[in-house]
Amino acid sequence: MPRTSEPxxxxxxxxxxxxxxxxxxxxxxxxxxxxxxxxxPHATVRRLAMELTDAGALTRxxxxxxxxxxxxWQLGTLxxxxxxxxxxxxxxxxxxxxxxxxxxxxxxLEGTEAVIIERLSAPQAPELVSQVGGRLPLHCSGVGKVVxxxxxxxxxxxxxxxxxxxxxxxxxxxxxxxRAELADCRRTGNASxxxxxxxxxxxxxxxxxDGDGQVVAALSVVVRAGSVNxxxxxxxxxxxxxxxxxxxxxxxxxxIRDM
Amino acid sequence: MPRTSEPxxxxxxxxxxxxxxxxxxxxxxxxxxxxxxxxxPHATVRRLAMELTDAGALTRxxxxxxxxxxxxWQLGTLxxxxxxxxxxxxxxxxxxxxxxxxxxxxxxLEGTEAVIIERLSAPQAPELVSQVGGRLPLHCSGVGKVVxxxxxxxxxxxxxxxxxxxxxxxxxxxxxxxRAELADCRRTGNASxxxxxxxxxxxxxxxxxDGDGQVVAALSVVVRAGSVNxxxxxxxxxxxxxxxxxxxxxxxxxxIRDM
Numbered sequence: 001m002p003r004t005s006e007p008x009x010x011x012x013x014x015x016x017x018x019x020x021x022x023x024x025x026x027x028x029x030x031x032x033x034x035x036x037x038x039x040x041p042h043a044t045v046r047r048l049a050m051e052l053t054d055a056g057a058l059t060r061x062x063x064x065x066x067x068x069x070x071x072x073w074q075l076g077t078l079x080x081x082x083x084x085x086x087x088x089x090x091x092x093x094x095x096x097x098x099x100x101x102x103x104x105x106x107x108x109l110e111g112t113e114a115v116i117i118e119r120l121s122a123p124q125a126p127e128l129v130s131q132v133g134g135r136l137p138l139h140c141s142g143v144g145k146v147v148x149x150x151x152x153x154x155x156x157x158x159x160x161x162x163x164x165x166x167x168x169x170x171x172x173x174x175x176x177x178x179r180a181e182l183a184d185c186r187r188t189g190n191a192s193x194x195x196x197x198x199x200x201x202x203x204x205x206x207x208x209x210d211g212d213g214q215v216v217a218a219l220s221v222v223v224r225a226g227s228v229n230x231x232x233x234x235x236x237x238x239x240x241x242x243x244x245x246x247x248x249x250x251x252x253x254x255x256i257r258d259m
Numbered sequence: 260m261p262r263t264s265e266p267x268x269x270x271x272x273x274x275x276x277x278x279x280x281x282x283x284x285x286x287x288x289x290x291x292x293x294x295x296x297x298x299x300p301h302a303t304v305r306r307l308a309m310e311l312t313d314a315g316a317l318t319r320x321x322x323x324x325x326x327x328x329x330x331x332w333q334l335g336t337l338x339x340x341x342x343x344x345x346x347x348x349x350x351x352x353x354x355x356x357x358x359x360x361x362x363x364x365x366x367x368l369e370g371t372e373a374v375i376i377e378r379l380s381a382p383q384a385p386e387l388v389s390q391v392g393g394r395l396p397l398h399c400s401g402v403g404k405v406v407x408x409x410x411x412x413x414x415x416x417x418x419x420x421x422x423x424x425x426x427x428x429x430x431x432x433x434x435x436x437x438r439a440e441l442a443d444c445r446r447t448g449n450a451s452x453x454x455x456x457x458x459x460x461x462x463x464x465x466x467x468x469d470g471d472g473q474v475v476a477a478l479s480v481v482v483r484a485g486s487v488n489x490x491x492x493x494x495x496x497x498x499x500x501x502x503x504x505x506x507x508x509x510x511x512x513x514x515i516r517d518m
Contacts, residue, residue: 022334068335
């Protein structure tokens with residue numbers, strides 16, 4: 001049921017509602033879709049969508065439906081994470097990919113999820129559940145456990161007290177067991193996940209630290225279970241992670257701080 | 260001199276003006292910067308910037324200045340080009356990078372410029388003038404010449420009749436000479452640029468074609484002049500370009516159509 005238009009909602013907040021109605025897997029929307037998503041009147045949605053299209057923020061397809069426009073994509077590339085972290089990380093990710101020929105992912109914490117900000121994909125490796133810009137759960141992905149472990153006590157409490165979805169029979173959903181894993185990760189900087197999110201996919205992840213010792217991201221390699229010994233993958237993942245951290249100003253001995 | 264606020268400008272267009280005030284190289288802006296850029300009253304800019312920050316479209320830094328937020332970056336990743344073209348192109352670009360260890364770029368036409376939508380960078384190759392999301396001139400970059408050559412007669416007339424900036428002594432700025440180069444590029448699908456944009460940097464570019472025969476992008480390798488024979492680089496660039504085109508549905512014999 002569409003919400004009725006609230007007179008209190010400002011024009012600009014309505015514009016943002018139309019924009020943020022686009023989501024991963026729902027990136028092509030008709031006017032009717034937008035009306036349903038926002039609960040705004042049809043005429044309002046049409047006017048806002050046209051204005052967004054004129055500005056290049058949206059693009060109208062031949063079939064009349066809307067997608068995110070190239071100009072908004074360009075604007076997004078200005079986000080500091082994509083400017084600095086991705087630029088610094090990319091050569092290390094390429095070298096790690098060249099050495100292992102497995103998926104290589106870089107993710108950051110946003111809210112109660114991990115967001116993939118860069119990925120190199122190997123054709124022979126397992127299907128990944130997400131793509132660049134996509135989100136992964138904190139409690140059962142490699143990068144998720146690493147950023148959760150360094151996200152502070154409040155975040156850990158919030159995530160562990162909430163519902164912990166069981167994606168596979170291997171997913172750790174016991175708060176006590178998770179808490180022990182996270183303590184381990186804080187000590188070592190690394191996390192290994194075996195089939196907890198996708199059956200048959202293992203992830204080996206490590207933290208990325210900046211010059212202030214703050215954990216800013218997680219780097220992972222995802223391999224098909226049984227194809228590679230995760231223990232053999234950990235050293236190159238750690239080395240690449242430390243390389244990226246050095247580029248961000250980290251030096252051995254820097255005290256690690258939560259995100 | 261700031262423009263005075265035009266009463267005719269709608270609230271939503273003002274919001275978009277604040278957003279699009281962020282540009283490559285100008286990605287961290289203060290409220291005063293935003294007032295100067297938009298010509299809007301200080302109070303209006305502050306209110307809109309706060310609203311954008313609340314929505315995650317902007318992020319406020321410790322020093323009070325604003326940057327593009329992670330949530331807007333995520334939204335940008337939904338643009339169809341980044342969803343389909345980049346995903347299809349990435350493995351080919353990685354393989355080309357592994358084979359050559361030179362910069363590899365993918366660009367599309369936007370307005371009268373080429374926009375880089377993906378790039379792999381080699382540490383030993385020349386400094387690039389632009390990064391992902393950045394723009395290159397059409398008349399003197401490798402990818403620019405390829406997309407210009409396939410951009411239609413109107414675009415070619417418009418670009419060749421406008422001012423053609425001379426970036427280096429090598430830049431071709433003679434409209435007749437450029438027209439001949441573009442005709443060549445339409446015939447072969449490729450363009451070679453030697454030091455026309457950056458002294459000492461050569462670019463070898465080829466077109467990317469979709470299933471309808473439409474040219475949708477250009478792929479290039481940029482090398483330090485003298486380090487590699489551009490003629491030796493052309494075959495792998497062509498092969499990778501055709502590989503990406505095949506992924507988009509192109510088959511040998513498909514009639515090529517302008518962008």
